[in-house]
Amino acid sequence: MTQIDLKINTLTKELNEKQLDVVNSIDGIYVVDAGAGTGKTTAITKRYEKILDVVGDPNRILLLTFTENAAENMRNKIIKECGNRYNINRLKNAPISTFHSFCNRLIKTEGLESPKFLGIDGVIQNPAVMEREIYEKQFFRRFFNNFREKNPQYIDIYKVIKSDDILDLIKKLCCKGIFPSRQGWFNNGEELLYGNLELYRKKKFDVLNKPIIGKKTITDSKLKKSFVTRFKEGHYLNSPNIDLFNDVQIPEEALELAFNDDRTLLTHFVHDVYFHYIEHCVKMNRINFDFMIMFAFILLYYNHELRRKKSFDYVMVDEFQDTNEIQFMMVLMLMKTSNLCAVGDWKQGIYAFRNATIDNIINFDEKLITYKQMLNNDYERITYDIKAIHREFDINYRSSQKILDFSEKSLTIPATKDDYIDENISEKITHLKSAFDLDDRTNIEFLLGKDRDDEQRIVLAKIQEIVNNDDYLIKEIKDDVYELRKPKYKDIAVLCRDRAFGLELQDQAIRLGIPANYDGGIELFKTEPALLVLAWLRLIVNSNNRRGWITILEKEGYNYPQINQIVNEGQYPDYLVNFIEELRKEEKDIVSLVGKIMKFHNLTGSYANAVVVNIQSLFDNMLISIPELINFIEENISAEETYEVDINLSDNAVTIQTIHGAKGLEYPIVIIANVNDRYFPSSQKERNNIIYHDLIGLRIKDEFGEKNGFKFKFDKWQTDLLTANLFSDYDEERRLLYVAITRAKQYLIFTANQKGSIFFQKMADGYDIVSDYDNQISVEIPEKQDIHDDLFIENYEKRGNVFAVHDLIKYRYFDDGKGREFGNDLHSFAYKIALGIDEKWDQPEAERIRQFIKSLNANELIPEIECSLPIGNNLIRGKIDLLAICDDSIEIIDYKSDTNDFNESEYIKQLSVYYHVIRGIYSEKPAICKIYYVCLDKIREIKPLSIEEIEALINH
Incomplete structure (x- = not known):
């Protein structure tokens, strides 16, 4: 092993001048x-030690992180x-925690009646926390659904929104x-709901409304x-009575x-659904992380004596760029005096989807x-x-x-040809x-594949x-001396913007014998134990479920x-039919039912246990029917x-993870993969x-x-105008x-495919792009086995976005x-x-x-078939109402209860997916697509769109 003597001021020896300044400056807002x-x-930890030596009591210092x-x-x-100078138990129990843990403890000890501050009867007592979004x-x-039934006055709003949109809001x-x-809204909440015209202007x-001045x-x-662009595509109830387009502005x-x-x-609608949802959570003794912080916040806000009692002499917050508005305000209420240290980096603010705001650190003073x-x-x-x-x-x-130096460029490049970038960025x-002199032991490369599969081959090669x-020697410091060693698998990380590419890559690596661990959990409900549970649940509901x-x-x-x-003859094995009946006896105890399924198949591993545990958590304080569990x-x-499952992983293996999952980590060698259109930057809006x-x-x-x-x-033209160019997440994509x-x-290595x-x-500008990479160590990904992928089996591998077929439909015409x-x-x-049920x-x-149905003269009728259509890297999911298998054709039937056929052009999109x-x-056999307008007693045979036309709809 080569050793190179080097005098270096290492982190393990002492802090640099600017760090020391912050560590020693304990009084004031920093x-x-x-x-x-x-x-x-x-x-941060050295500053904590400094403060502790001054105040002598860890309970006077609050350290928050995420x-x-x-x-x-x-x-x-x-x-x-500090363990040799202070009581270790006191240090173990010191207020060093996440925001959520701190608020959870506060609510449990002091916040029993905190809902009363919002006018809600009831108490919060050791509530179950809905940690997973999908549970909530x-x-x-x-x-x-219950709220809708009780509040019919909002029926027109229900027709244009989804429940998930309301929850996100x-x-x-x-x-x-x-x-x-x-009685209304907390503080000035109602005023905030109406925005700020002058600030928007x-x-x-x-x-954005400045004319673009060209050369001529x-x-x-x-x-x-x-x-x-929006106006031409939109359909408006009331267009403005002014000429919008007579000028360049x-x-x-x-x-x-x-x-x-x-x-x-x-x-009024948002107030009512929001308030009653909080009330419902209190009643059911279940809260999410956001409500947990909300209850802690209003407790501190209204209970002045408790706020003074619970405040701290010194407060420090790590990763401050990840805070949101309520967390910042809570921090201020937890401070006895002006002693705060907020540490963060706006360039690493990547959690807007969790409602974090980098404005808290960029515009800290304001x-x-x-x-x-x-x-x-x-x-x-x-x-x-x-x-x-x-x-x-x-x-x-x-x-x-x-x-x-190269990293700074990433914050200055456009994500689209029309992207707006802060000119002062x-x-x-x-x-x-850099504190280290790595000499020539560093490099940046760009590799380009022909397509997605070729890119994965290149990454593995x-x-x-x-x-x-x-050529890739790792330089490490040991005892103030640089040492060089050859790289191992564990020195390499492959980072992806999306999870799908990484999971595919891991699968290919395993097949080739390349040790690779996907860090970010596993898709638990795609594992065999979960799919078997799903299959039995479907049979409990319908004994003929294909x-x-x-x-x-x-x-x-x-x-x-x-x-x-x-399946076609319906002659199922008796022992399996008997087991369905046995499971039906357990319908009221679904956790026990799931356990019987595991025992029947002798499933006892980590995945099986994880499935049982997560289904059990779904049932905590909430009764769930079998159809709801199927839907879940x-x-x-x-x-x-994805779910974390305790499984043995290889110590010397490549790490594959999302970029979000890699935040805070470091690796000698990083491959940033799938830097392709729609994936990075993401095209999701x-x-x-x-x-x-x-x-x-x-x-x-x-x-x-x-x-x-x-x-x-x-469409609402008002919203189209105000949101034009407003919701751009490209700044976050750059971060x-x-x-x-x-x-x-x-x-550092970038990979992509095609162009x-x-x-x-933009990042490759000034570098050579290798488009004919052919490593001498041949890594050929073997062809996948030709397995009959029946449309009823959910064994596809998703590579892009998943769409519901109704995402393609834009309903324009309604009647009650x-x-x-x-x-x-x-x-x-x-x-x-x-x-064949006489209903x-x-x-x-x-x-x-x-x-x-009788007129179809079908040899076989298959109702309500869920199906998937892969198009490019995307997948469209839907449900066929009825498939009629006849002597000389296959008829695809979709029932419509409309009292007119005005939406037919949109329904053609739906039937086209089923057709392919x-x-x-x-x-x-030829496939025929038919819409049966039941109320009109009218059958319409339609001509399906081509695959290319469907793909254009997705991309649009």
Whole structure:
């Protein structure tokens, strides 16, 4: 092993000058810009030790962070350094924790009656915490369905929103400190819901509405260009009575009209659903993380004596860029005096999807003033001076100087050709200096594959090339001396923007014998134990469920021809039929039922145990039916939800993880993969139909109304105008790229396919792009086995986005018809008739359905088939109402309860997806698509769209 003598001021020996300044300056409000790898954790713990030596009592110091691992790491460092001077038990129990843990303890000890401050009767006593979003969505949907029945006055709003959109909005408002009370809104919440016209005009409208001055002509402003595109595609109930497009700018009058749109009903609706959801959570003794912080906040806000009792002489907050508004305000209420140290890095703010705001650190001084005014609105809660002192750490103890310089570029490149970038962004970046001299032991590379599979081959081949290669020697410091060693698998991390690419890559690596661990949990409900549970649950609900039988029979060892014959003839093995009946006896104890399934298949491993534990957690304090559990498992599969499972992993293995999962970590060699269009930067935009933004307040994108005698779902031009160019997450995509780059110590490699995304192209500027990479160590990914993928088996591998077929449909024409309940009853009746069940339904349409199904003269009828259509890297999921297998054709039937056919052009999209699925399975017979308008007793045969046309709909 080569050794190189080097005199170096290492982190383990002493702090640098700027760190020492922060450590020794314990009095005052300090905000520290601590860039990637600048030793902030060490500085924070050393500062804690300094304060502890001054005050002598750990209970006078509050240290907050965002992950349990970070809190535990800092606690252990403090115990190690201070355990010989202070009582270890007191240090173990010191207030060093996450925000959530701190608030949880506060509520348990002091917050029993905190709901009363919002006008809610009831108490919170050791509530179950809904940690997983997918659990809460299930919980909220049940609440929301009940809310709809009791509040018919909002029926027009129900027609244009989804329950998940409402839940997202509630959580966002909660993080901003906007809470409902029985009588109205907390503090100035209602005012905030209406936005700030002057601030919007100053920060957005005036900036984006400037004409673009070219060399020869003056062209339309960016705002007008964006709005014109939306206006042409939109369908509006009431267009503005002014000429919007006569000038190169949007007229001021249009801004006034749009901003002052009447939102009275909308705000009443949001108040009611928000308040009653909190009330429901209290009643059910279940809360989410956001409500946990909310209850702690209002407890401190209203209980002045408790606030004084629970405040601290010194407060420190790590990762301050990840705080939200309510957390910042809570910190101010927990301070006895002006002693705060907020440490963070705006360049690593990547959690906006969790409602964090980097404004808290970028505009720290301005926020201090605003929040103090809000908190002192009716009572002087903040009595101390709030003048802030700014410091920065600029010595990096992780990466080479080449990588550090390169990383700054990531914050200055566009994500699209029309992307707006702050022209002063470079001035806001603190330039970092590497503490290490890595000489020529650092490099940046760009590799380009032909397609997705070729890119994965290149990544794996590159890994094989790197391991034990003298060209990638790892430089480490031991006893103040540099040592060089050959790289191992564990020195390499592959970082991806999305989870799917990483999971695919791990699968390919395992097949090739390359040790690779996916760090980020496993898709538990795609494992065999979960799919078997799902199959049996489906059979409990419907003994003839094809998907259920196929999964079970395959597990029992039947081959595909046997399975096909059994399912088609309905002659199921007696021992399996008997087991279904046995399971039905356990319907009221589903956890016991799941246990019986595991025992039946002799499933006892980590995955099986994890499935039981997570289903058990779903049932805590909440009764769930079997159909709801089926829906829960299917949602987990569709959302690719991951769970941590305790399994043995290889010590010397490549780490594969998302960039979000890699934050705070470091590796000698980093490969940033899948830097391709739609993936990085991500093309996903604000999809929710009901939104909130500080500048424009509460808005809804669609409205329900009547025009020319018909009832429609219309776009709202007001929202289209105000949100044009408002919701751009590209700044966060750039910060995510910065985080990925700064995980690397010495070697950084980008991979993409075809031409790569604009990120790949811009970052590669000035570097050679290798598009014919052919490592001498041949790594050929073997062809996948030709397995018959029946459309009823959920064994696909998702590579891109998953769409519901209804995502392609844009309903424009509505009539009240006979209501949603009628439509559900119609489909349920048709389903049973197709199965041969003699069902009764007291509606004139009943006989029509019977006659229609009889007229098909089908050899086999298969109702309600869930199916998936892969297109490119995406997947479209849907449910076929009825598949009729006839002598010379396959008929695809979709029932409609509409009393007109005005939406038919949209329904064609739906049937087209089903057509291409069926053509892939039953290629020997022609497929025919039919819409049966039951209320009209009209059958319409339609011509399906091509695959290319469907793909264009997805991309659009």
